[in-house]
Amino acid sequence: xxxxxxxxxxxxVKEFRQGIRSKLFTFTFLLSQFVMVLIVITGLAxxxxxxxxxxxxxxxxxxxxxxxxxxxxxxxxxxxxxxLKTIDLIYLTHLGSFRILLGKMLSICFQILLLLSAVLxxxxxxxxxxxxxxxxxxxxLVNAFLIATLVTSLSIFLSTVKLNPILKWILLxxxxxxxxxxxxxxxxxxxxxxxMGFMSVGFIIYIYLFWALTITLILEFGAKLIAPEIxxxxxxxxxxxxxxxxxxxxxxxxxxxxxxxxFIFATTMVIIGLISFVSCCEKMKTSPLVYxxxxxxxxxxxxxxxxxxxxxxxxxxxxVFLTASFITICLSTGLMPMDIFDDLSAPIxxxxxxxxxxxxxxLKVFGDRIKRVITFSFLVHLISAIPFYFFSIGHGMGKSWxxxxxxxxxxxxxxxxxxxxxPFNKINTVFQIVGFAVSxxxxxxxxxxxxxxxxxxxxxxxxxxxxxxxxxxQSLNEVS
Amino acid sequence: MSNAIxxxxxxxxxxxxxxxxDLSFSIEKGQVLGFIGANGAGKTTTMRCMATLDTATEGTxxxxxxxxxxxxxxxxxLIGWMPDDYGTYSNMxxxxxxxxxxxxxxxxxxxxxxxxxxxxDFTDLTSLAERLTDKLSKGMSQRLCLGRTLLHDPEIMILxxxxxxxxxxxxxxxxxxxxxxxxxxxxxxxxxHILNELEEMCDNLLFIDEGKLIHHGxxxxxxxLNKKGVAMNIEILGDPENLKNWVEHNQNMxxxxxxxxxxxxxxxxxxxxxxxxxxxxxxxDGLKVSSFKRDEYGLEESFVNxxxxxxxxxxxx
Numbered sequence: 001x002x003x004x005x006x007x008x009x010x011x012x013v014k015e016f017r018q019g020i021r022s023k024l025f026t027f028t029f030l031l032s033q034f035v036m037v038l039i040v041i042t043g044l045a046x047x048x049x050x051x052x053x054x055x056x057x058x059x060x061x062x063x064x065x066x067x068x069x070x071x072x073x074x075x076x077x078x079x080x081x082x083x084l085k086t087i088d089l090i091y092l093t094h095l096g097s098f099r100i101l102l103g104k105m106l107s108i109c110f111q112i113l114l115l116l117s118a119v120l121x122x123x124x125x126x127x128x129x130x131x132x133x134x135x136x137x138x139x140x141l142v143n144a145f146l147i148a149t150l151v152t153s154l155s156i157f158l159s160t161v162k163l164n165p166i167l168k169w170i171l172l173x174x175x176x177x178x179x180x181x182x183x184x185x186x187x188x189x190x191x192x193x194x195x196m197g198f199m200s201v202g203f204i205i206y207i208y209l210f211w212a213l214t215i216t217l218i219l220e221f222g223a224k225l226i227a228p229e230i231x232x233x234x235x236x237x238x239x240x241x242x243x244x245x246x247x248x249x250x251x252x253x254x255x256x257x258x259x260x261x262x263f264i265f266a267t268t269m270v271i272i273g274l275i276s277f278v279s280c281c282e283k284m285k286t287s288p289l290v291y292x293x294x295x296x297x298x299x300x301x302x303x304x305x306x307x308x309x310x311x312x313x314x315x316x317x318x319x320v321f322l323t324a325s326f327i328t329i330c331l332s333t334g335l336m337p338m339d340i341f342d343d344l345s346a347p348i349x350x351x352x353x354x355x356x357x358x359x360x361x362x363l364k365v366f367g368d369r370i371k372r373v374i375t376f377s378f379l380v381h382l383i384s385a386i387p388f389y390f391f392s393i394g395h396g397m398g399k400s401w402x403x404x405x406x407x408x409x410x411x412x413x414x415x416x417x418x419x420x421x422x423p424f425n426k427i428n429t430v431f432q433i434v435g436f437a438v439s440x441x442x443x444x445x446x447x448x449x450x451x452x453x454x455x456x457x458x459x460x461x462x463x464x465x466x467x468x469x470x471x472x473x474q475s476l477n478e479v480s
Numbered sequence: 481m482s483n484a485i486x487x488x489x490x491x492x493x494x495x496x497x498x499x500x501x502d503l504s505f506s507i508e509k510g511q512v513l514g515f516i517g518a519n520g521a522g523k524t525t526t527m528r529c530m531a532t533l534d535t536a537t538e539g540t541x542x543x544x545x546x547x548x549x550x551x552x553x554x555x556x557x558l559i560g561w562m563p564d565d566y567g568t569y570s571n572m573x574x575x576x577x578x579x580x581x582x583x584x585x586x587x588x589x590x591x592x593x594x595x596x597x598x599x600x601d602f603t604d605l606t607s608l609a610e611r612l613t614d615k616l617s618k619g620m621s622q623r624l625c626l627g628r629t630l631l632h633d634p635e636i637m638i639l640x641x642x643x644x645x646x647x648x649x650x651x652x653x654x655x656x657x658x659x660x661x662x663x664x665x666x667x668x669x670x671x672x673h674i675l676n677e678l679e680e681m682c683d684n685l686l687f688i689d690e691g692k693l694i695h696h697g698x699x700x701x702x703x704x705l706n707k708k709g710v711a712m713n714i715e716i717l718g719d720p721e722n723l724k725n726w727v728e729h730n731q732n733m734x735x736x737x738x739x740x741x742x743x744x745x746x747x748x749x750x751x752x753x754x755x756x757x758x759x760x761x762x763x764x765d766g767l768k769v770s771s772f773k774r775d776e777y778g779l780e781e782s783f784v785n786x787x788x789x790x791x792x793x794x795x796x797x
Contacts, residue, residue, distance in 0.1 A: 006592070010583035014572070017580075021571040086567040088533050089628065092556050093584035229535045230552050287535065287549060467550050 011095055011103025012110075015077075019107050020114075024073050028065045029115060035061050036122040043126065058126070059140070062119055066144055070112050071151040075172070077104050078159040078226060087226065097223035097231055101156050105219065108152045109145075116145060146211055153215045157222040202251075203260045209247055210267060213240055217271070221278070232290040234282055234310035238318050241275035244268045245326055252333040265330065272322050279315030284453060284460075291464035302461065309461075313453045482545070484509040484636050484667040485530060490539035492525045492691075499525040501691040503539070507669065507684075509635075512662045514678035514685045515671040516783065522691035523671045524564070527638050530669070531561040543636060560634035564641040566625040568613035574600070575609040578627055585632040595631060603627040603657065619650025626657060636667040643674055655681060675779040685779075689787060702782045710750035714762075715742035715771035726765060733758070744775060 004013045019025055039061065043054045078101070081087040090100060123141070127134045158171055199207075217240045224233035248268040255261050294305035307318050485507045492500040500522040507513050517523045528534040530541055532552040541548045543555045569577060578599060582592045600606045603623040608616070616624060622642065629637060643651050658681050662668060672678050678685065679699040687695040687702070695702055716723050723743050727735050732754075736744040747755060759772055 006583070006588040010580055013583060014569070014576070014580040017576055018569060018571040084567045084569075085563055085565045086569065088528075088531075088561070088563060089567060089581070090584065091533065092531065092559075092561055093581065094586055095584050228533070230532075230549075289550065289552070 009103045012106050015104050015107030019111050067148045072155050074108050074155040075158050097227040101219045101222050105152050105156045109149050112148050153218040157218045160222040160225040202254050230287050230289050235308045238308050241272050244271050249329045276319035279318050282312050284311035288464035291461050295464045486542040488540050491537045493537040510665045512668040512682045514682035517688040521688050558635050560629035560637040562629040562639045566621040570614045573610050577613050581628050581631050599627040639670045679779045699779050709748040711746050711775035713775050717768035
């Protein structure tokens with residue numbers, strides 16, 4: 001094909017043109033065709049028992065390029081553009097960071113679809129050989145494609161992360177682990193969990209909704225990492241968080257199965273936790289342009305901005321708002337998703353929120369010396385999660401251990417909440433006082449910083465209002 | 481005439497490092513301006529800020545009256561940015577490369593095809609349309625990159641080291657293209673290390689050092705400002721060391737460099753009578769002078785003089 005429609009995104013056209021000529025795609029395509037022919041011919045010659053083994057081999061050969069080889073080809077796509085400095089050239093056009101990532105992802109997805117469509121005749125031929133459930137196979141192929149798109153979005157996200165290769169590989173392992181987890185969910189379904197039974201149509205629709213939102217979220221995370229100062233992805237990420245909560249809320253109306261609802265709420269909780277964490281670690285944007293879309297709507301816009309402006313200060317307000325909304329929904333619908341955990345659920349949530357809030361505090365202490373904010377935040381998060389682990393281990397071992405664990409935890413600020421929200425709060429007063437003092441110190445430091453940053457944010461907001469006024473005056477002049 | 485670019489008190493900081501310090505200048509529309517500075521002087525940072533790719537810490541940049549911070553989308557339509565690295569893609573031919581950027585700039589249908597054809601024609605790339613971009617020579621890549629910069633027909637073109645690493649023919653080709661663009665009335669902002677070439681192409685020159693503006697004007701004004709006498713190429717028969725000794729024993733002159741058959745000598749007075757007297761003295765003192773001619777005082781010497789005197793001033797402080 002020489003020319004492509006103007007309706008297709010330019011970056012998709014570019015990536016597709018490059019992708020289908022790449023050695024990886026050509027090699028994968030030809031090799032999979034060769035192996036398919038070989039397997040089908042060999043399958044014809046075998047009896048029923050061995051055919052089953054060959055079925056497994058058949059699907060491994062299908063899945064390997066679709067779920068791993070092609071999706072992971074995107075792992076260097078953005079870092080290459082940055083290295084070649086071509087990313088700057090693209091920024092100067094009409095394309096933004098999100099569209100760049102989306103185009104790259106869709107291009108790989110189209111390559112996967114091409115490969116899948118080439119494999120489809122062999123799937124159907126196997127049906128005529130016998131011992132094959134065509135419906136199950138097709139469902140599996142659809143699910144495999146959906147998971148492949150998820151892996152692709154993750155690999156595109158990884159390409160935006162400035163990490164050393166070891167950390168990138170650790171993240172890659174995490175991706176593979178997620179894939180295996182997703183396969184188990186999609187293949188065996190929630191049916192295998194807590195007697196959920198078959199998945200309802202409504203639940204499947206929710207799964208697809210979550211799939212689409214998760215991919216958008218992953219790409220927004222990636223876009224946020226590479227975007228120029230004037231682009232704002234924080235607001236989109238926070239809106240996605242709100243969308244997750246709303247979808248979870250709607251599931252209480254449209255779904256009847258409690259276990260399905262629990263699954264949706266548990267997933268939502270993990271995702272909004274991640275979004276809150278990222279929001280709380282954000283550096284404040286100094287460009288008034290980012291504030292312009294909000295100040296345009298005057299007071300209501302500015303009020304909404306306090307929740308959605310980029311920066312850690314609004315991130316904290318957002319975290320509190322989102323968590324409160326989520327808990328309210330859980331309580332009002334009579335559904336406590338924490339039921340799937342044990343009685344430590346409340347401390348888990350509170351510890352999670354409080355540790356999420358620590359990252360910006362520590363970031364503020366170290367100031368501009370930290371170059372890799374996200375990596376550092378993860379580290380802080382891990383360290384501050386220690387009391388939770390101490391406490392949960394101690395709690396699991398009995399009351400006396402629980403008390404000792406609480407003493408150790410007392411040094412950590414979040415343990416103040418932890419120890420007081422559980423029945424096992426008989427901790428040593430000295431330890432508690434020390435813990436409380438540390439908490440107060442943190443809070444005092446934090447408050448000072450909050451006030452300073454709040455006024456800094458107001459100053460940028462004011463600048464944005466001035467720009468808007470100038471623009472309005474200019475357009476009025478032009479009209480007159 | 482209105483200004484194409486106006487920069488006021490530009491400051492760019494990266495952590496503790498200040499790449500650009502309080503830089504202010506303006507360029508009239510239709511001018512060709514050469515932007516000169518040593519490595520690390522802050523040229524690329526300034527240009528990236530002008531192109532909306534970096535954000536200035538302080539100060540304002542206006543492109544055709546539009547603030548780059550407040551109206552980046554508008555500014556991007558007005559400027560064409562050609563970086564020092566050409567940045568081509570693998571598995572993509574010349575037509576596809578330009579077609580991608582034409583699409584990205586919002587061209588559609590026949591307009592897009594026509595625009596790509598026009599640009600390929602202007603940059604002599606039509607015959608290379610099917611050639612893969614990573615298989616192009618440096619000169620061809622540079623023309624391709626210039627073509628990409630021209631796709632959206634920008635009023636102002638910012639070219640960072642466009643002639644670096646090119647062979648003489650490619651340089652001549654490039655100069656020809658720049659001349660045509662200047663005749664079309666485009667404002668060109670070119671940074672380069674090849675100063676004599678800039679002198680030929682540019683109406684004005686802008687020198688920066690350590691992020692500060694040190695000169696803005698024509699090449700002649702710079703030469704006059706930094707001229708400290710006249711350089712003469714002298715050739716003698718015999719050992720050039722004799723000439724060196726003679727120069728060292730005389731006043732109002734100094735050695736620039738010792739050559740194979742003589743030396744380049746700087747005389748502090750450029751009056752003809754003074755030079756004739758020195759030639760007579762040389763012959764009288766036994767030097768067999770075979771050639772005595774004035775050396776052209778180039779832009780490069782002026783630039784080096786300017787930097788040296790700045791360093792001397794700084795040391796004096």
